Amino acid sequence: MQSELDRAIDAHAEKAFAFLEALVRAPSTVGSEQAALDVFAREAQALGFAVERLPFSNERMTDERAGITPPAALLSAGRYQLLATTPGDGELLVLLNGHMDVVPADSPALWTTPPFQPDRRDGRLYGRGAADMKSGFAIGMLALRALGDVAPDLFAARRLGFLAVVEEECTGNGTLRSLADEGVVASEVVLLEPTDLGLLVGGVGVLWIDIDVVTSSGHALAADTSANAIDLGMKLVAELRRWSATLQRSEPEPSMAAHRSPYAINLGKVHSGDWTSTVPTSATFSVRVGFPRAWTPALAEEKVRETIAAFAAADRDFPIQPAVTLTGLRAQGYLLDAHSPLVRDLGAAHADAHGAAPAIFTLGSTTDARLYLNDFAIPAICFGAVGHNLHGIDESVELRSIVDAARTLARFLLMRFTTGEVSP
Known part of the structure; x- marks a missing residue:
């Protein structure tokens, strides 16, 4: 059946590429995801899936596991998420997960082609979100379309979402x-993130903060005698980077021994000043902080606040303590056992499709897999396409x-739904 499955995947590949182009063409930065979700809904319905809109409130979540809701100005009314399921009742055996939001493309003039105008060249599709992670939706739909051809009754007994x-x-x-x-759970979850066809099994903790100086x-x-808020903030960021380097030595992550900087500090945004010939009074530094998997977000926040407060107290140029505000991710690190059935069987499916086992790795970043693993004890793994310049200029996917990813995923689903269970 595998050769028949591969032929079906090849036959439907162009449909998958066109679907991906339609997704990229629908800008879906945070707060404006609905147009792209509608593209997904139409594709899922065309494959016979039942599609349910899950309302998504813009109100701040009180759940201690939640991140900090984005500013209201970014959020449109009537937001929702989408769950597509195969017909039938009962629990989901496997859930595919993908995120439709993409990061902004605020410098379109620097792109070779406009970021939300998909462009094919040199074997790649270029556009914001083409890799991260709208490519995952194309992979999932391509695998499911091919399975519909060669095993039309595959999901008759157990459901997929x-x-x-x-x-x-x-x-x-x-x-x-x-x-x-909403209680959307399954026995296993595959998040179709771009992983260069490897199996991503873990990540560090991540905290988003604003530092107001x-x-x-x-x-x-x-200017040579006045304390400049931007200069002071940059000194704080440098101190956080020194703290991060120390953390790597004092709190090493065993699964990331090969990573040069697993707990990276990234200065993402700076806002300051109102006049070129005025020394700025205030500055806001938006910083992404990586932290050890063993820490909770609350502990990470405490450590960061302590580090900033101690540095500012020792520097007489700071007239008052900087204010630290949580702004987004409050993500705990996670790690799926590399010997779990999900890793074993997805790896076996990949080896069957491509003649070699996939790489199994962790990253100094985070994914939604942490929520399934840490908070709901559901095995979850990331697997997907080969992407380039994620979050950057001229983002693309091969x-x-x-x-290739669809061949692996289709074999995995065929294995899972033929046996009807996850074997130990």
């Missing part, structure tokens, strides 16, 4: 709401890798 969530890039609240509010303003003629 395909969940499209929002806010993965900034809070994780989309997947959390699907679990806590305030000092006295003054005329530019006294089209061939969508086909």
Whole structure:
């Protein structure tokens, strides 16, 4: 059946690429995901899936596991998520998960082609979200379309779900709401993130914070004697990077021994100043902080606040303590056992499709897999296409890798739904 399955995947590949183009063409930055979700809904319905809209409130979540809700100005009314399921009743055996939100593309002039205008060249599809992670929706639909051809009764006894969530890039609240509010659970979850056809099994903790630095303003003629809020903030960021380097030595992550900087500090945004010839009074630094898997987000927040407070107290240029505010992700690290049935069987499916076992790895970042693993004890793994320049200029995905990933996923689903259970 495998050769028949591969032929079906090849036959439907162009449909999958066109579907991906339609997704990229629908901008879906945080708060404006609905147009892209509707593209997904139409594709799922065309394959005979039942599609349910799951309401997504813009109100701040009180759940201690939640990230901090984005500013209201970014959020449109009537937001929702989508769950597509095969016909029938009962629990889901496997859930495919994908996030429809993408990061902004605020410098379109730097792109070779406009970021939300999909462009094929050199074997890749370019566009914001083409890799991260709209490619995953193309992989899932390609595998399911091919399975519909060669095994039309595969999902007759047990059900499969395909969940499209929002806010993965900034809070994780989309997947959390699907679990806590809607009860969308399964025996196993495959998140179709771009993993270069490897198996991503773990990640570090991630915290988003804003640091507000305030000092006295003054005329530019006294710039050499005035404390500049931007300069002070940069000194704080440098201190956080030193703290992070120390953390790597004092709290090493065994699964990430090969990583140069698993707990990376990233300065993502800076807002300051109102006049070129004025020393700025205030500055806000938006920082992403990585932290050890053994820590809770609350402990990480405490450590970060202590580090900032101690540094500012020892530097007389700080007239007052900087204010630290949580702004988004409050993600605990996670790790799936590399010997779990999910890793074993997805790896076996990949080896059957491509003649070699996939790489099994962890990253100094996070995914929604943490919520399934940490909070609901559901095995979850990330697997997907080969992407380039994720979050960057000229983001792209290798089209061939969508086909290759679909071959692995289709074999895995065929194995799971033929046996009807997860073997130990």
